[in-house]
Amino acid sequence: MSGRRSKRSDPRGHWFLVALAAVLTGGALFLNGYVHNVVGETHPAAADTGDSAVLDRVHAGGPVVNMSGTQPQTVRVARRTVALTFDDGPDPRWTPQLLDVLHKHGATATFFVVGAHVAENPDLVRRMVAQGNELGNHTYTHADVTTTPDWRTRLELSLTQKALAGTAGINTRLVRMPYSASPDAVGDKQFAAMRLLGAEGYLVALTDLDSRDWSRPGVDQIVKASLPPRDRGAVIMFHDAGGDRSQTVAAVDRLLTTLDKRGYTATTLTRAVGLPPAHTPASTGDRWLGKALVLIQRASSAFTGSLGWILAAAGLLTLLRLTLFVALAWVHAHRARRQRRDRDAGRRRRGIARWPAPPPVTVIVPAYNEEAGIEATVRSLVATDYPGPVEVIVVDDGSTDRTAEIAASLALPGVRVIRQPNGGKPSALNTGIAQAVHDILIMVDGDTVFEPSTIGNLIQPLADPSVGAVSGNTKVGNRRGMIGRWQHIEYVIGFNLDRRAFDLLGCMATVPGAIGAFRRSALTSVGGVSLDTLAEDTDLTMAICRAGWRVVYEEHARAWTEAPTTLGQLWRQRYRWCYGTLQAMWKHRGAVLERGSFGRRCLGYLTLFQVVLPLLAPVVDIMAVYSVAVADPLPVVAVWAGFVTAQALSGWYALRLDHEPASALWVLPLQQFVYRQLMYLVVIQSVATAVLGVRLRWHTIRREGTFNPEPALTEVTTGR
Numbered sequence: 116m117s118g119r120r121s122k123r124s125d126p127r128g129h130w131f132l133v134a135l136a137a138v139l140t141g142g143a144l145f146l147n148g149y150v151h152n153v154v155g156e157t158h159p160a161a162a163d164t165g166d167s168a169v170l171d172r173v174h175a176g177g178p179v180v181n182m183s184g185t186q187p188q189t190v191r192v193a194r195r196t197v198a199l200t201f202d203d204g205p206d207p208r209w210t211p212q213l214l215d216v217l218h219k220h221g222a223t224a225t226f227f228v229v230g231a232h233v234a235e236n237p238d239l240v241r242r243m244v245a246q247g248n249e250l251g252n253h254t255y256t257h258a259d260v261t262t263t264p265d266w267r268t269r270l271e272l273s274l275t276q277k278a279l280a281g282t283a284g285i286n287t288r289l290v291r292m293p294y295s296a297s298p299d300a301v302g303d304k305q306f307a308a309m310r311l312l313g314a315e316g317y318l319v320a321l322t323d324l325d326s327r328d329w330s331r332p333g334v335d336q337i338v339k340a341s342l343p344p345r346d347r348g349a350v351i352m353f354h355d356a357g358g359d360r361s362q363t364v365a366a367v368d369r370l371l372t373t374l375d376k377r378g379y380t381a382t383t384l385t386r387a388v389g390l391p392p393a394h395t396p397a398s399t400g401d402r403w404l405g406k407a408l409v410l411i412q413r414a415s416s417a418f419t420g421s422l423g424w425i426l427a428a429a430g431l432l433t434l435l436r437l438t439l440f441v442a443l444a445w446v447h448a449h450r451a452r453r454q455r456r457d458r459d460a461g462r463r464r465r466g467i468a469r470w471p472a473p474p475p476v477t478v479i480v481p482a483y484n485e486e487a488g489i490e491a492t493v494r495s496l497v498a499t500d501y502p503g504p505v506e507v508i509v510v511d512d513g514s515t516d517r518t519a520e521i522a523a524s525l526a527l528p529g530v531r532v533i534r535q536p537n538g539g540k541p542s543a544l545n546t547g548i549a550q551a552v553h554d555i556l557i558m559v560d561g562d563t564v565f566e567p568s569t570i571g572n573l574i575q576p577l578a579d580p581s582v583g584a585v586s587g588n589t590k591v592g593n594r595r596g597m598i599g600r601w602q603h604i605e606y607v608i609g610f611n612l613d614r615r616a617f618d619l620l621g622c623m624a625t626v627p628g629a630i631g632a633f634r635r636s637a638l639t640s641v642g643g644v645s646l647d648t649l650a651e652d653t654d655l656t657m658a659i660c661r662a663g664w665r666v667v668y669e670e671h672a673r674a675w676t677e678a679p680t681t682l683g684q685l686w687r688q689r690y691r692w693c694y695g696t697l698q699a700m701w702k703h704r705g706a707v708l709e710r711g712s713f714g715r716r717c718l719g720y721l722t723l724f725q726v727v728l729p730l731l732a733p734v735v736d737i738m739a740v741y742s743v744a745v746a747d748p749l750p751v752v753a754v755w756a757g758f759v760t761a762q763a764l765s766g767w768y769a770l771r772l773d774h775e776p777a778s779a780l781w782v783l784p785l786q787q788f789v790y791r792q793l794m795y796l797v798v799i800q801s802v803a804t805a806v807l808g809v810r811l812r813w814h815t816i817r818r819e820g821t822f823n824p825e826p827a828l829t830e831v832t833t834g835r
Contacts, residue, residue, distance in 0.1 A: 133733075133799055140422075140734055144741045147419040150231035150256060150412055170306060174299045178321040178350040179388050182313025189298070190388040192323070192348030196380050198387035199224035199351055199367065200322065202253055202291065205232050205239045206356035212364045213355050214246060220371040222381035223247045225393075227291040227320070230255035230275030232356060234412040237282035244283045249383035249393050251289030251320060252276065260292050260312070261304040268311055274408065280397030281405020289384065289393040290317040296352075297322055318393070320384060323349035328363040337366035342373065350384060426735060429728050433758070436724060437765045443616035448772050451670060468578035473503030476570060478557045479547030480509045481540050485561030486516040488677055490525060492561055497527045501570040505529055509561075510547045513537025518561070540628070541644040541651040548643055554635040562677040563629045564592065573632045573672035583637030583664025584656065586614055586623060587630030587672035588773070594678075598685060600782045601790045602678040604766060607779075612769040614668040622716035623666040625696075628652040630674035637664045647702055650695025657703040660713045670772070682789075686797060693801035696721065701805075730802065732795035759784050 169187065173180060176189025192198055199217075204210045204226055217224055226243055228250055233240050243250065254260065254271040255278070263271070276286050290312050295305060298321050309319050326341045343349040353363050371381055385393050397405070478496050482489055489509070496507050507530040511519035523532045535546055544558060555574050559565070569587065576585045588611055594603040610627070617623040626633075631652065638644075641658035648654045660666055679685040700721055706714025742751045767777050 132803075137733060137737060140737050141741065143415040143418045144738065146412065146415045148741070148745055150234070150416075170301065170303070173301050173306065173309075176298055177388070178298060178323050179384065179390070180298070180309060180313075180319040180321065182309045182319060183316070184313075187309075190390070192350055192387045193389065194348050195346050195378055196348040196382065196387045197343060197351055197374060198349075198384040199353065199381055200227060200251075200291070200320065200384060201225075201353045201355040202227045202293075203232075203257060203357045204228055204355035205236045205243065206360070207236055207239060209360035209364065210236075210239055210243070210355045213360075213367060214242065214248075216364060216368045216371070217248070217381075218246060219368070220375065220381070222371055223249070223383050223386075224381070225249040225251055225289065225320070225384040226355065227251040227253035227289070228275070228279075229253050229257050229356070230271070230278040231412065233275065233278040233282055234409040235416065237409060240279070240282045244285065244394075247383075249289070249385060250279060250283070250285070250287050251291055251384070251393065252279075252287055252317065253291055254293060257293045259294050260308045261294075265311060268308070269315065272312075272315060272317070276397075277401060277405040277408050279405065280401035281403075281407070281409045284397050284402055285394045286397050286401070287393045288316065288318055288395065289320055291320045295321055296325055318390070320350065322352040324351045326351060326353050326363075326366065328360070328366065329354050329357065331359065331362050334362050334365045334369065337362060338370050338373070341366065341370050343379075346377075348387065350387070422734065422738070425731065426738065429731055429735075430754070430758070432723070433728070434761055437761055440612060440616040441765050441768055443619050444612050444769070444772060447615035447619050447668070448670070455671075468576075468580075470575070470578045473501065473571075474555050474574065474577075475504035475506070475553040476501065476555045476557060476574060477506040477508060477547075477551035477553040478559055478570070479544060479551065480507065480559050480561055481512055481543035481547065482509055482514065482518045482522070482561035483512040483537070483540070483543070484514045484516045484518060486514070486518045486521055488562040488564075489518050489522050491564050492559065493522055493525055493527060493530060495564040495566075496559065496570075497530065498567055499565065499570045500567040504553070505570065506552055507531070508533060508547045508550055510535065510543040510550075512540065512543040539646060541646045544644040544651070548635070548638060551635075556633045556635055556638065558628060558631050558633065559674070560629045560676065563589075564675045565630070566673050566675075569630070569672050569674060572669055573630065576667045576669055577632060577634055579665070581665050582667055583634050583640075583659045583662070584623075584626050584666045585632040585672070586626040586656075586666065586668045587632070587674050588668075588670050589627050589629045590673055590675050590773075591678045592675040593680065594779075596680065597782065597785070598680060598682065598790075599678055600779060601786050602685070604779055604783060604786065605790075606678075607773055607775060608762070608766045608769045611668075611670070611773060612765065615670070615772075617717075618666075618668040620712075620716055621660075621665070622713050622720065623656060623660065623668070624717050624721060625650070625653040626656045626666060629676045630672060632672075633659075634664075637662070640664075648695045648698035649691050650699050653696050654699040654702065657699055657706070657717070660717070661703060661706050661709065682793060686793065689794065689797045690800055693725075693797050694804055696725065697801055697805045726798065726802065729795040729798035732791070733799075736792070755787070759787065 173187050173189065176187065177191035179190045181188040199222065201213065201224060205228055226248060252272055252275045255274040256271065258267065258271050260268045272290065279285055279287060292305065292308060312319050324341055324343065326337045328337045341351045353367065354360060355363065374381060385391065480492060493507060493509065499505060509522040509530065509532045511532060511534045513536050519532055519534050533546060533550060535543065548556060555577060557570065557573060573585055573587050576582050589606055591599060591603040591606050593599050614623065637659050640662045641655065644651050645654050645658065656666055679688050700718055704718065707718055739751050742748065763780050763783055766780050766783060770777050770779065
């Protein structure tokens, strides 16, 4: 790593791609909602009435109406002729069965198709046309054209025509309004809509006989309602979609048998009324536009459907992770309490190692511009109640402030201050390791304060010769503001609860830079602290695990650190952490193929829960906002409340394990609206930086010196 003050810029162009992805996702959701009549949803209007001479002409006329002139013109079906019409399809289950019935009887029919269904079933549409059937326009989303504005009506009709052009190469001159019926039911609103349809060049199809098959009254009732009186001709309305149409299939089969015995002909609507065919060849342009429309709709449907399954899986994985980690944390806490009791009582049991005498310890404090907190850090280290020798080495890494002067001016026993040119935190740590006198090494950030018992608790697990490193319990000291409270909850739930589980699973990813103890031989076996990544603590931990050492967690070794106090500082810190973690994961990717479970468990977990799922998080938010805006918000709110409740329960247990007051959880719901978004945007930025191959500069955090350790320690010990 180059110096902390590198001038290289972070990438920015990828945010355009992120915005574009968000727009495309929103567009896909909108289109899918529109074609399924969720966005801009329409419902049948109230009863439509009217009374005028023109309406009387429609009421007294036939079921096919030409509204292109000044006066409506109607035609009727010839005697002993029926035009079977089917609305709302095509449906991949019921329409093929009806086509089989028609083919069996040598009949044809007219299908008033919904454009969205046409786009979803192109092969079925081509089959309908190939068997000699006629297609009519039934709008794109089954919209009630008596309530939609004129532009929406024209759009519905045009999209359906494009879908027909793209799938079957045709346009149609026939239209049937959704929720329409016989001529005598036409009111003022339907008449106005018919005027618009006529102006667009359509013949409006109504019906003589409504089978009412949509209510599923039984096959006998459907056949009875569909039989024309005496030898009269009729337009008969059925439905081939919108629910269970098994009764319709059976009724049409029986009806055609009966009509054949009576000498009826079942044909298309235009043939039945003696008009030219409804189909006209679509232009080349319309065909290409139609193909594009079909492709876009099907892609949108596939994307939305797969996204739903992916997000459901992500939610399930998240809940399983919470459940598993809480269970593992309980096991870890129970085991740790038992071992501590046995150790305090002097019992000798397998798995409990003891130091024969307190070993000498060297504490290394890498410091860069830490003048605000370095005095508190050093004094807390010297004030330890650890009975063995303690050496404190402050490595000033080219600070531009008074960090070194302050540390040296304290003149505390056992404290050495070493100055070096700025080379980065790993370089400062390696300097401290080289200068350390003792073989048990503790690494502490320059903004961190130890409790008197921390050193003794932290090095205790190193009595086991198989343990190479120990992670301590990092706690947020400045937790009074909202940002501090959010980080406090994150540290307890996301860091310390997880580390208990990682300890049991043998896949500790990070011994935090704020507090960690190491055996010198473990550090030597991996060549010291690497300069390859910005997450030197994660890189070092992974290397030690791969070298065969155990890395464990000691909950009683508490260190109080100053967390960022602004969103900008928090962004810079987490950006460096996340980018450095990605570097470490890539560097140690070979661990997946090595013997042992560390690589597969650790890298698999980090990839899934710290990379993949955060990258999906923006889509979750987009879908949530979309669902609240266009549908019933209750399911979204219920799911959100369920996840927050699960997090709160795990947080309550984590706080209980750390002897922290549960009152901190009141900020957890608010965390979902700012903090969570910041964290997944950090992941997006980090992944983009890594993919683009940009070398991220070291981001320093401006220390405010706002952390006073005494109130924080008092709060924990008194349970406030």
